[in-house]
């Protein structure tokens with residue numbers, strides 16, 4: 012049952028509560044638990060990360076984050092791998108399994124999926140997000156939410172909204188024009204909300220156009236609730252609360268984690284003072300109670316998780332998400348009777364998930380080397396292994412390369428396991444380059460120089476450069492394939508399964524080619540999305556810019572031919588969706604799946620429109636010689652752009668083309684269509700057809716976005732970060748104390764990546780977040796005094812003592 016089904020019961024419950032009890036519900040009781048009402052025997056519920064498996068631990072309640080020692084859970088492939096499967100049913104199945112594990116661990120809400128758009132390939136958290144495309148992200152998210160919620164467990168779609176970088180995420184002001192928000196950054200949330208009603212939406216840390224997301228009336232009220240009809244609860248990202256009272260006014264229901272009651276008291280005080288309507292508190296408390304009732308109803312008798320079954324599912328998902336990027340002379344699949352030299356320390360210690368809050372304590376974990384050895388054993392083959400680099404840092408080490416080269420010379424084939432070591436990408440910081448470590452690049456080139464039958468298998472959470480692409484025969488992108496990635500690798504490399512994944516993002520040729528880089532994580536307080544709609548393939552295809560691998564691209568061991576595509580238009584005014592169908596035949600020798608993509612292009616538009624936009628896809632799994640129909644329907648919205656003057660979606664009566672593609676660049680059919688709709692539209696010029704790629708302040712202003720100057724870092728305020736106060740004598744002391752406290756929170760972590768993440772997290776932490784960290788021990792008065800002292804206002808500081 013959904014929380015909304017408990018509305019009446021919740022209202023009755025709230026009616027029995029006093030003001031303090033009601034406000035107590037508006038924040039958690041610990042890091043992961045909501046607030047119980049002990050007087051009425053009303054138990055709390057527990058929430059838990061995260062998107063590709065659970066990170067749950069009893070010790071959480073003792074107050075530490077448990078990044079490395081949560082309860083064993085299945086680590087499914089990360090979002091980037093899942094999205095490359097383009098398989099909504101598979102995502103739903105994975106999510107059902109996560110929901111089941113949540114039931115067994117007593118978790119009522121899973122904190123995922125993450126649907127932020129991959130604006131730049133450098134965002135440290137891209138592995139946790141699905142795609143650069145909003146439609147694909149939205150479909151994946153809808154499937155995930157339906158899967159988890161079918162088990163009576165809630166989800167929390169995150170991070171709402173425009174949280175597309177890790178750098179200074181807690182204070183940054185993301186400035187984006189409305190059309191770009193509506194067409195790029197919001198639709199994934201919109202699709203998921205409209206189609207699958209997540210129990211909760213997690214608001215992002217950042218500000219959006221000057222206002223913190225958790226206090227943003229437009230975002231939480233107008234868009235989320237009024238327009239999309241969201242029926243669930245809004246929860247803060249952990250420690251994101253800036254001004255709780257403002258949050259209450261905007262309908263931000265639940266603050267997490269606990270702030271020691273500090274903010275609840277503030278809210279109650281405002282009610283008593285008469286400046287906050289108690290009815291508002293009732294509404295928010297009611298939504299918290301609805302969520303808790305739904306969570307309680309979803310509880311089942313503790314049952315065992317069949318980890319073997321989930322391992323098998325994780326392997327199947329990892330197979331479906333792997334993308335074959337190069338296969339010269341059909342080097343793949345390798346024969347299991349071959350002598351294969353396996354190079355790369357990931358063979359022993361796989362890179363299978365990303366670091367940060369999504370990190371799962373994998374219930375099972377196979378080493379690729381073991382699975383590769385097992386695959387050749389019965390067939391008389393041989394696997395010889397050389398590490399080639401150290402797994403943590405991939406430091407410069409010519410001797411490791413020399414050993415690998417020696418072994419590679421006599422091999423029938425070389426398989427290099429390459430990619431990004433854990434330390435290179437994580438929640439909490441962004442990457443600074445697209446390069447993989449130079450040791451690994453040099454290793455690949457060196458072995459390929461002595462053995463042209465070299466295949467590279469990549470494990471990384473987002474795009475990398477491949478300077479050796481022309482030197483190797485094959486490349487298989489596994490991304491971060493989860494705990495069963497080893498099995499997927501072995502099955503694909505030796506042809507037990509046929510690769511069918513396609514990229515859910517563009518691999519650029521160089522970082523400079525990505526328009527977002529004009530303004531990405533380069534200012535501590537502000538980021539302006541000057542590239543507007545020019546995100547991912549929308550940009551590369553519109554401006555005909557070459558890329559390393561395009562969005563939607565992926566090879567197979569078999570071949571597919573496309574028949575004639577057909578358009579079925581019931582009513583050309585789009586009052587009913589149009590249907591597009593294309594027959595696809597597997598003309599090769601093995602069973603395989605093809606992902607057919609449908610893009611819409613508007614010709615003669617009066618405004619700038621990207622050359623093509625994904626509006627549908629279908630995946631067909633076919634035996635050799637078999638034909639199937641890929642068929643989708645396109646509604647009015649599929650043809651529309653956001654008219655930022657009229658504030659509505661608009662379709663123009665011009666020529667359109669529906670493009671059927673095997674990727675965003677491999678067009679198999681083009682179908683013309685002219686809708687009989689609204690009259691033509693005259694744009695204001697900005698975002699007109701001649702819009703430049705990067706918009707100036709003036710052009711953004713014409714689009715309705717007033718770019719504001721970044722906030723000054725002086726005088727110090729509640730939002731000053733640890734990095735900003737560090738130069739001050741008092742700031743240094745606060746920094747050191749907080750660092751100590753954070754170490755305790757990240758306890759058990761000797762892991763260098765947790766250490767690095769902790770450091771970056773600390774630097775970006777605003778002073779106000781110390782109140783939450785101290786569970787309210789840092790009172791408002793003391794915080795004011797600290798700020799006064801930091802600013803050298805001794806008298807004010809003294810006054811605040813009394």
Ligand code: BGC
Pocket residue numbers: 060061122169248249368
């Ligand atoms: C992350 C969220 C996560 C939460 C709880 C935050 O720092 O941004 O995605 O769910 O922590 O771990």
